[in-house]
Amino acid sequence: MxxxxxxxxxxxxxxxxxxxxxxxxxxxxxxxxxLFTPLSIENRCDGCQKSLLKSESKSTHSQKTFCTDCLYWQERYPTYDFCHQSFFKYDEAMQTWFQQYKFIGDIRLAGTFAKQWQSLPKRFPDYRFCPIPLSNERLAQRGFNQVSQMLKVSGVTFQLLLKRVKHHSAQAQHSRAKRLAMPQPFALCVDPEQIKQCKILLIDDVYTTGQTLFHAASCLAEHQPTKIRTFSLAR
Ligand SMILES: [Zn+2]
Ligand SMILES: [Zn+2]
Structure with missing residues (x-):
């Protein structure tokens, strides 16, 4: 082996x-x-798991602590009870791994975190797992959806519930302000009845601004799932 x-x-x-x-x-x-650093729970934002300095912490009436980013999201999406979790820190080692897996497209690395992915059905027992889709252009370019591929190799059942309606150039090339201003890039690709009253876990590879996941969640939310949580390999 x-x-x-x-x-x-x-x-x-x-x-x-x-x-x-x-x-x-x-x-x-x-x-x-x-090489990889698991995220600790201590001193983290209850919304997005960002690590917080004491001075940054802002408690709200619900006894939870949110970072300024999440307070912004709460204002923009007031009815969405956002909660994001990740396995690892997006540090240098993780960036190096992503470089090889995602950007060079070394599909052999899809199983690197199989052990972690296999723990997900236990953590979210009655959820349906939905990877964030790629645009057709990106999929053709890379040859695989990096999230679906990791789940597949790990033997974790998932379903693509969304599709991309417009192709945007790689996120990394845009400034934060530009990324935040992007229009809804997702549309439902299954019968709406299929997600009604379901719990859905949206899965992405990295959490950066959160915008991608908020777009995806708000697209699903129109069709009355009971809960939408989000997850990423790293943040
Ligand atoms: Zn946060
Ligand atoms: Zn090794």
Whole structure:
């Protein structure tokens, strides 16, 4: 068995199940696993999990603490009870990994965080998992949806409920102000009845401004799901 990031062999005793199934390599070696920093819960915004300095903390009537970004979102989307969670910090190691997986398009890395993704159905037991879709242009360019691919390799069931209606050039190329001003890029691609009274977990790769997820959530919200939570690999 090889580490799915550095490709070095992992020496371990395989279980009978692993031997029989001859599972694809979806494991990280010990050295690669410690490269990434899990997000701690302490001193974090209750909306988006951003780490807060004491001076930044602003408590609201609900005893929760929100960052200034989330207070802005609450003003823009007053009826949406926003709560975002992530596995890891988007630090240098994570950026390097994204560079190889997403931008170079090394699909072999899709299994790097399989262990984490496999924990998601337990954390959100009655939710339907919906990855953020790519535009057709982007999908053709990269060859795979980076979120769907990770879920697929991890054996986590998901469904694309949304499609992109317009192609925008890569987020990174826009300023924050420009990104925030973008019009709704999503439309529902399933029968609205399918999401009525459902709980939905929207999944993205990285949380940056939150705009993408807010657009996606507000598109779904029109069709009366009971709850929409959001999740990303890193933030
Ligand atoms: Zn490794
Ligand atoms: Zn926040």
């Amino acid at each position: 090889k580490c799915c990031y550095c490709q070095k062999p992992i020496i371990k005793n395989l279980t009978i199940k692993e031997l029989v199934q001859q599972k694809k390599s979806v494991e990280l070696c010990w050295e690669c696993a410690k």
